[in-house]
Amino acid sequence: MYETHYHRASSIQDAVKLRQAAGEGKYLSGGMTLIPTMKQRLAAPSDLVDVRQVPEMKGISVSGRTVRIGAATTHFDVASSSELAALCPAISGLASHIGDPHVRHMGTIGGSIANNDPAADYPSAMLALDATIITDRREIAAGDFFTGLFETALEDGELVTAVTFEAPAKAGYQKFANPASRYAMTGVFVVRRDNGDVRVAVTGAGSNGVFRHEGIEAALSAQWSPDALANVTVDPSDLLSDIHADATYRANLVKVMAKRAVAAARAD
Amino acid sequence: MGVEGIGARVARKEDKRFLTGKGRYTDDMSVPGMKYAIFVRSPYAHAKIRSIDAAAAKAMPGVIGVLDGKQLLADGIGNLICGWMIHSKDGSPMKMGAWRPLAHETVRYVGDAVAIVVADSVAEAKDAAEAVVVDYEELPVVTDATKALEQGQPQLHPEAPNNLIFDWQIGDPAATDKAIAAAAHVTEITIHNNRLSPNPMEPRATLGIYDGGDDHYTCYTTSQNPHVARLVMSAFYNVAPENKLRVIAPDVGGGFGSKIYIYPEEIVCLWASKRTGVPVKWTSDRTEAFLTDAHGRDHLSKVKMAFDANNRIIGLKVDTVANLGAYMSLFSSAVPTYLYATLLSGQYDIPAIHANVRTVYTNTAPVDAYRGAGRPEATYLLERTMETAARELGVSPAELRRINFIRTFPHQTPVIMNYDAGDYDASLDAAMKAADWNGFAARKAEAAGRGMKRGIGMSCYIEACGIAPSAAVGSLGAGVGLWESAEVRVNAVGTIEVLTGSHSHGQGHETTFAQLVADRFGVPIDSVNIVHGDTDKVQMGMGTYGSRSGAVGMSAVVKALDKVEAKAKKIAAHLMEADESDIVIENGELKVAGTDKTVPWFQMALAAYTAHNLPPGMEPGLKEGAFYDPANFTFPAGCYICEVEVDPETGVTKIIQFVAADDFGNIINPMIVEGQVHGGLAQGIGQALLENVHYDPENGQLLTASYMDYAMPRADDLPSFKVSTSNTPCPNNPLGIKGCGEAGAIGSPPALINAITDAIGNNRLTMPATPQKVWAAAHAAN
Numbered sequence A: 001m002y003e004t005h006y007h008r009a010s011s012i013q014d015a016v017k018l019r020q021a022a023g024e025g026k027y028l029s030g031g032m033t034l035i036p037t038m039k040q041r042l043a044a045p046s047d048l049v050d051v052r053q054v055p056e057m058k059g060i061s062v063s064g065r066t067v068r069i070g071a072a073t074t075h076f077d078v079a080s081s082s083e084l085a086a087l088c089p090a091i092s093g094l095a096s097h098i099g100d101p102h103v104r105h106m107g108t109i110g111g112s113i114a115n116n117d118p119a120a121d122y123p124s125a126m127l128a129l130d131a132t133i134i135t136d137r138r139e140i141a142a143g144d145f146f147t148g149l150f151e152t153a154l155e156d157g158e159l160v161t162a163v164t165f166e167a168p169a170k171a172g173y174q175k176f177a178n179p180a181s182r183y184a185m186t187g188v189f190v191v192r193r194d195n196g197d198v199r200v201a202v203t204g205a206g207s208n209g210v211f212r213h214e215g216i217e218a219a220l221s222a223q224w225s226p227d228a229l230a231n232v233t234v235d236p237s238d239l240l241s242d243i244h245a246d247a248t249y250r251a252n253l254v255k256v257m258a259k260r261a262v263a264a265a266r267a268d
Numbered sequence B: 001m002g003v004e005g006i007g008a009r010v011a012r013k014e015d016k017r018f019l020t021g022k023g024r025y026t027d028d029m030s031v032p033g034m035k036y037a038i039f040v041r042s043p044y045a046h047a048k049i050r051s052i053d054a055a056a057a058k059a060m061p062g063v064i065g066v067l068d069g070k071q072l073l074a075d076g077i078g079n080l081i082c083g084w085m086i087h088s089k090d091g092s093p094m095k096m097g098a099w100r101p102l103a104h105e106t107v108r109y110v111g112d113a114v115a116i117v118v119a120d121s122v123a124e125a126k127d128a129a130e131a132v133v134v135d136y137e138e139l140p141v142v143t144d145a146t147k148a149l150e151q152g153q154p155q156l157h158p159e160a161p162n163n164l165i166f167d168w169q170i171g172d173p174a175a176t177d178k179a180i181a182a183a184a185h186v187t188e189i190t191i192h193n194n195r196l197s198p199n200p201m202e203p204r205a206t207l208g209i210y211d212g213g214d215d216h217y218t219c220y221t222t223s224q225n226p227h228v229a230r231l232v233m234s235a236f237y238n239v240a241p242e243n244k245l246r247v248i249a250p251d252v253g254g255g256f257g258s259k260i261y262i263y264p265e266e267i268v269c270l271w272a273s274k275r276t277g278v279p280v281k282w283t284s285d286r287t288e289a290f291l292t293d294a295h296g297r298d299h300l301s302k303v304k305m306a307f308d309a310n311n312r313i314i315g316l317k318v319d320t321v322a323n324l325g326a327y328m329s330l331f332s333s334a335v336p337t338y339l340y341a342t343l344l345s346g347q348y349d350i351p352a353i354h355a356n357v358r359t360v361y362t363n364t365a366p367v368d369a370y371r372g373a374g375r376p377e378a379t380y381l382l383e384r385t386m387e388t389a390a391r392e393l394g395v396s397p398a399e400l401r402r403i404n405f406i407r408t409f410p411h412q413t414p415v416i417m418n419y420d421a422g423d424y425d426a427s428l429d430a431a432m433k434a435a436d437w438n439g440f441a442a443r444k445a446e447a448a449g450r451g452m453k454r455g456i457g458m459s460c461y462i463e464a465c466g467i468a469p470s471a472a473v474g475s476l477g478a479g480v481g482l483w484e485s486a487e488v489r490v491n492a493v494g495t496i497e498v499l500t501g502s503h504s505h506g507q508g509h510e511t512t513f514a515q516l517v518a519d520r521f522g523v524p525i526d527s528v529n530i531v532h533g534d535t536d537k538v539q540m541g542m543g544t545y546g547s548r549s550g551a552v553g554m555s556a557v558v559k560a561l562d563k564v565e566a567k568a569k570k571i572a573a574h575l576m577e578a579d580e581s582d583i584v585i586e587n588g589e590l591k592v593a594g595t596d597k598t599v600p601w602f603q604m605a606l607a608a609y610t611a612h613n614l615p616p617g618m619e620p621g622l623k624e625g626a627f628y629d630p631a632n633f634t635f636p637a638g639c640y641i642c643e644v645e646v647d648p649e650t651g652v653t654k655i656i657q658f659v660a661a662d663d664f665g666n667i668i669n670p671m672i673v674e675g676q677v678h679g680g681l682a683q684g685i686g687q688a689l690l691e692n693v694h695y696d697p698e699n700g701q702l703l704t705a706s707y708m709d710y711a712m713p714r715a716d717d718l719p720s721f722k723v724s725t726s727n728t729p730c731p732n733n734p735l736g737i738k739g740c741g742e743a744g745a746i747g748s749p750p751a752l753i754n755a756i757t758d759a760i761g762n763n764r765l766t767m768p769a770t771p772q773k774v775w776a777a778a779h780a781a782n
């Protein structure tokens, strides 16, 4: 690790100010991605602005069916919130399968979506839930937020402070874990609204990061059941191939995980 | 046996230290003035070094020195060597290319060391290492062994045209070809054995200390065999003569073979300590371990197995290409030859065998022995072939094996080995019973009802431990003898130290070796200390690998105990005015049989050291040593059965049950033996399902250089194992021990793959059987 300077922010304003004052600064949340990258000397921020202790960025609040999760909320807190489990168990389940207990007690939702790892779990939930990403300066729809591999709509110095979404009637998430990293080799998050709208987002499989699958959405809009996917085809041409799985296999996984996600959503 | 003697399930003495973080590993060692080393490593798999410019690095804060391969050469430090000579079938010796501890002309794999930076801190050393400018001229790369043998491929070493190290054979080619020609059925199969990274929990580390006052070197290192390290470093690398070099391998956190070898880092840190005048410590990080620890396996074999009309095997022909990586590691030549092809008879009576083995250089990390070393390769090949043959012949897999089992001992195979004892039916019966083999059809039908494909597979393995005797291995090319030494020191108060040339790096010697003493003298194991891993304490030893510590190391202890017992009895007889032949030792007392006369053990020991009243002419003290050279290998064997369920939608394999029925001969501590089997099974299952070292074939970059991409087995990948033993004692050593350290890793991969191929109805499957491969195979025609 190269030398760096550590700052602990006490408020959103303070965080943004510290970050602006720093040369090559970076926000630090759980550090589960950033610190290993620094240890491997692949990142060399001059300053780290720790946002995990900012009170406005922590915790989960629910009003009616509107859910707000602070950006610095850990995966463990999301996984173990009983309010969330009652409204949207799919996201609790998703959080409970991220990494291992150490990672879940340190890693945060804000860090995960700001990082936008193509194999991360949360981006699929945000996209399928049509969540809004709240930053220190604006609100961004999830559909506009995730722009590519490790790319987001965030501007330099922009801080994610929270995410909000309306809890859907039904939601389900199924992840096929990479045997080595246990990140998503393919993960599918399905959402069905009371009005019949269906959104399906796929992570881990797209060569350009998280994406919605229109064919699956159309089939599930017509019939909300695993069987509805029998005749859907998933085109492998935009999917990832790597040493763990090729695009053809990932295409199969997209369909199988979607089927299982619907089954899980129906069972909840 | 007594509560702590042979056969007792004693909890491990060393566990308190290990489990409470009180272990003392090489990286825990700290000496005054110690500095830290970082190696500058090649980012290319094959390149010429045009120049190395260290001027900027030397000027950086905290830097004490930057040294390169030219300086190392100038100081007369020798090449790393392979210590086992193999001759090709044309009589020519193996083609050993030069392996410099620091490359100064050519780098041959990603991670090849080119310079060492010594600095006040690891961080400063890393900063400076980045500032060392190496000008490389990239060369073309080859990573696949079969490809490397073809015409026109990149050449690694001028000594080895077409990258061929040797072309060796064993057995009778003519008789085997004749058997195949006359066969009623020939099963043919291509077998690939995947490349593995050993991944001990503790990465390699070394601390080199040069003492200018005495011109003496001390080397702390993560070694399975510190004496061999000292021998090789003084005899071949010219680091220092043996009397000026002390090697200490303190607590070592696992090795699995990878810590047998002498690596560049030990040599270079010792040399750098002299050059810079400070003690130099280097600790590998995990990615360096993936890049530079010797890998295991990487074989491709073509197999023909010939049967007569009664389904008896009449011949076996094997053609193997083994990838040895960029350089020949210390025992790399022995693994695909004498540790592999000599086991190709398996548990079967095969009249004719011929194996041809070609070993090859490629731009990959060196490959050497890894848990099992050659025997997993032989077992996987044979047991997949047997299963395939059973399916082709329409015989049950158990029946085909029974038809061919060896049942009379000793049995001379056509490939050197002479099996001394065994009962292969017993372990097959035990495994089939434990697995409820006969109930499988019902379980398969039930699974099918849930849309799952259930399969069952077996593997009947044999292996050879405690490689020996020294004269025989010497005649086959080994550069060392494979005996073991022990010394038993009884202190004046009766406590006992056992010095052994074996080295414990997870095997539990501090407990099991003490159990031998407790068994013999009836003293508590807490009064027995095991001393190992330091060339200044233990005079000489051959270390621990190949499951040799029990069969060879403990046998040496037994010989030393015999001598101690004889002298102790003489002293006691003298003290009690009895006849020496009437003395018995029980519960820590020496008694005159049939009387109530006794001398406590400690009193006898005190008498030995006060020497006030010893038999006339007897030397004071009580300390005896022994060297033990076994008459033969030992031959553990067993039967493993695996039952799986494959999800046809995803190709995910779930292990439903795994049964291991082993014959390890006599057992000192059943709990430790079970632990060894569990660990071995986990490693074998890891190989079969998950693990694979993956190099980019175009540029030789290691794509599995961290746990993000290299899949290790985890607890939830494994079932609860059903293990049992049915033991035929080994007739060739005093304890009747065979060895258990590697069996799990040897026997398990074929059982698992046989189960998967049974489930999916397609035999075309390579390890690791990843979900993608299993899914593709399940949906392809056989």
Ligand SMILES: Cc1cc2nc3c(=O)[nH]c(=O)nc-3n(C[C@H](O)[C@H](O)[C@H](O)COP(=O)(O)OP(=O)(O)OC[C@H]3O[C@@H](n4cnc5c(N)ncnc54)[C@H](O)[C@@H]3O)c2cc1C
Residues within 6 Å of the ligand: A026, A027, A028, A029, A030, A031, A032, A033, A034, A035, A051, A071, A072, A097, A098, A099, A100, A103, A106, A107, A108, A109, A110, A111, A112, A114, A115, A117, A119, A120, A121, A122, A154, A158, A159, A160, A161, A181, A182, A183, A184
């Ligand atoms: C062993 C291991 C296993 C894992 N397994 C999984 C898994 O299965 N699934 C999965 O999805 N993830 C997994 N992760 C990643 C984990 O979820 C991390 O929590 C996540 O990737 C990053 O979150 P963090 O809070 O640690 O962010 P950090 O590492 O602190 O930051 C990550 C990046 O985001 C930026 N950042 C952080 N917070 C903000 C903010 N509020 N606004 C703007 N930018 C910000 C940082 O500057 C940095 O660039 C794993 C990680 C590890 C170490």
